[in-house]
Amino acid sequence: MMTSTHPRPNSHRAISCACLLIAGVLISSAARADTRIDTVIGTVVDTITLTTSYIRKTPSDQRNCRVEDVPIYAEQNDSSELGSMIIGGLIGSAIGNKMSNNDGAGAAGTVAGALIGREHSKNRNGNGRIVGYKQQEVCSTSTVMLEETVNEITGYRNHIDVGGEIIKVQTQTPLTVGSRVEIRRSTSYSLR
Numbered sequence: 001m002m003t004s005t006h007p008r009p010n011s012h013r014a015i016s017c018a019c020l021l022i023a024g025v026l027i028s029s030a031a032r033a034d035t036r037i038d039t040v041i042g043t044v045v046d047t048i049t050l051t052t053s054y055i056r057k058t059p060s061d062q063r064n065c066r067v068e069d070v071p072i073y074a075e076q077n078d079s080s081e082l083g084s085m086i087i088g089g090l091i092g093s094a095i096g097n098k099m100s101n102n103d104g105a106g107a108a109g110t111v112a113g114a115l116i117g118r119e120h121s122k123n124r125n126g127n128g129r130i131v132g133y134k135q136q137e138v139c140s141t142s143t144v145m146l147e148e149t150v151n152e153i154t155g156y157r158n159h160i161d162v163g164g165e166i167i168k169v170q171t172q173t174p175l176t177v178g179s180r181v182e183i184r185r186s187t188s189y190s191l192r
Contacts (some may be wrong), residue, residue, distance in 0.1 A: 035188045042162040044175045053151045065139040071130040
């Protein structure tokens with residue numbers, strides 16, 4: 001069994017901690033600062049405008065036009081379109097009567113056949129021969145982003161002479177150079 005040469009009960013430790021705590025409180029209360037607030041008069045000697053800039057992007061429609069050569073086709077014969085409609089109508093009527101026993105099926109087939117015959121004639125004649133070209137303006141619209149640099153005023157930095165010392169005060173509105181202004185001055189005193 002080991003014995004300590006300097007036995008120290010827990011009560012001695014508690015007393016030591018309490019003494020250190022009291023000493024710290026006494027020292028900190030002796031170093032408490034004193035602050036004085038007073039109003040002084042200063043003269044504005046300069047005002048600087050503070051700005052920030054950014055790029056604003058705005059979408060805009062832009063029209064692009066160009067001149068293109070467009071083919072001119074030989075004129076089509078209207079009688080061939082009429083003939084195709086008549087032939088298509090007859091074929092459609094015959095098919096309608098054969099496929100259905102209902103009354104009016106032949107008439108519906110006639111109309112459908114005439115329309116199909118007309119479209120067939122247009123498609124066939126639309127691929128006619130090219131007899132020349134004409135210039136035609138062709139336009140398209142696309143969206144582009146316009147970029148604009150924007151400068152905004154964020155405030156004003158005013159230089160004020162207070163008893164021979166220049167101080168800087170930032171405000172939202174500019175102060176007039178040469179004007180006298182009241183300034184709130186706060187002075188703190190403490191031990192080093």
